[in-house]
Amino acid sequence: MAKYLAKRIFYLILTLFIVITVTFFLMKLLPGTPLTNQAKLSKSQIALIYQQYGLDKPVWQQYVLYLAGAVKGNFGTSFQFSDQPVSYLISSRIEPSLQIGLQAIIVGVIVGIVIGAFGAMKQNSWVDTSATVVSILGISIPSFVLAVLLQYYLGLKLGWFPIAEWGGFSYTVLPTLALAAAPLAESARFVRTEMVDVLSSDYIELAKAKGLSRMGVIYHHALRNSLIPLITIVGPLAVNIMTGSMVVENIFSIPGIGEQFVKSVLTNDYPTIMGLTIVYSFMLCVVLLITDILYGIVDPRIRITGKAN
């Protein structure tokens, strides 16, 4: 296990390195400059600013310098907010994003499992049909449309939840719902298909022949076996939530990293873009690592054991 983990962590670092490299050069292709009012500045002023931020050097030198800094944990200073180190900028804003993201994936996956399981158990009944409708809607309605609808109806019309800003749990409800729709739909669809498959398998027949009740069969045998493949899509679901959060955080004016990411792209805030990209890739890699380990825990067939020899 330790050997496996070490290998995975090495791959994680390698992945981050590749992401940094690709992003760095792609970012330089972005149109525009970090300067807000370029027209009002003289050539020498621009040159001075560029020199101050190290933008006068050739791109490859900038890249090497950035890497050297990043290894030491120095991700530079934001262009947008003068004198704010990127690491501080991110750490002060990551909490709302993490909270909403985690809430969304937990709510989405759990509700999705329940809906999918009921759909499979009552195959081709109205329960199943409505479960299918829910998942089609969840997949086809983009999170930003849902966000606005929730904001208008639950926030403005009914006044149940605050429509924007940040401060306490009630502020997280609407953005969480907006983000949870896609993973909910995705996992409901997935669990239903898996469960239908599992329910027609021989070992379920044997479980019934043992005299287990309907719920006993589902609980002891069907559920676990249908949930294993779901773990594989948790990674993609996390990506879905991360990208969704960029827009949703903007809609709800949440001071998170998603909102910050959009801002920094629009203002060519190179260090912040780089920093946030690293954070996003790191989170994704960690999610994938966790799902792989989880896979081994739930499915004995692919358990990583030390007694291979």
Next chain:
Amino acid sequence: MDNEKDILEVRNLQVNFKTYAGDVKAIRNVNFDLRKGETLAIVGESGSGKSVTTRTIMGLNASNARITSGSIMYKGQDLLKKSEKEMQAIRGQDIAEIFQDPMTSLDPTMRIGRQIAEPLMVHKGMKKEKALKQALEMMKLVGITDAENRMNDYPHQFSGGMRQRIVIAIALINYPEVLIADEPTTALDVTIQAQILNLMKELQDKISTSIIFITHDLGVVAGMADRVAVMYAGKIVEYGTVDEIFYNPKHPYTWGLLSSMPTLDTKGDELPSIPGTPPDLLDPPTGDAFAARNQYALKIDTEKEPPFFKVSDTHYAATWLLHPDAPKVTPPAQIVARQEKYATMQKDLLAQQQQHGPVEEEEEKQ
């Protein structure tokens, strides 16, 4: 042959499957008895209704199955009239089943000790520790070596033969009165087949259970069964003791089945086969369903269904050939040879009986 010896009595069973094309008449009026301690083999080709019969006994038919008539009496109670809850109490306790494919019939994510112990926990309300202890005993009984360690393993860590032993252990853990074995050796290597069959026979003596043995393999039947019922197109067409079915078959379908089974005496290059395919049970033919494939078919076979004709007290066959007015036909050469062998066997037996008195009683004393 009185009713008290019967543990299971199936009467006039008819099962249809609702499909978009119409009702498939999978079981068309099946009758049979299972006696205490015996092994009854139900033989027939794919689609003849063997498995549907056993599924109906277990109450585990697909949701589109309709039982249109009949009764299945078990200990004086009709299983077909029982609720799902009542059937759950019977399944795995009084009637257990061994499935065809051991590779897929075990839960891949549950330790096998737990899987074997489960029926005890469900039916006897046992705590896990106690149930596992009994499961361990059962694992030893079915011949799993190093059972103490292996009970914590998962199915994928076992070979096919070992898995089938586990499936047998699951079925027998509650010492069921009736064991249904649905082609338990079909998915196994031939060498393993013999082991599993021997194990089943051995355990049948220890646990004193009655077995319904479903198979399409007549070779397996000879060594396993006491009595044989031959099924064709949702009906039983002939039944009798193993010797009667093997050496004195009367139904042309049984002739066909036996002729297509190679024996040591089989000569020539080509193994005979039964021409054609089984009839479409969406719309079963009138008369004898086998008539279209039967080279001995009479005119009446296509018009009227043959009733059961008595051959002996234990042997019945549903073919018009046994009618007193039917023309005498000569069965295939192989069958004639079998019948001759049977005749000499009977003569020997008779001679022995006259010399030493009845053989049967001696056997029973043992």
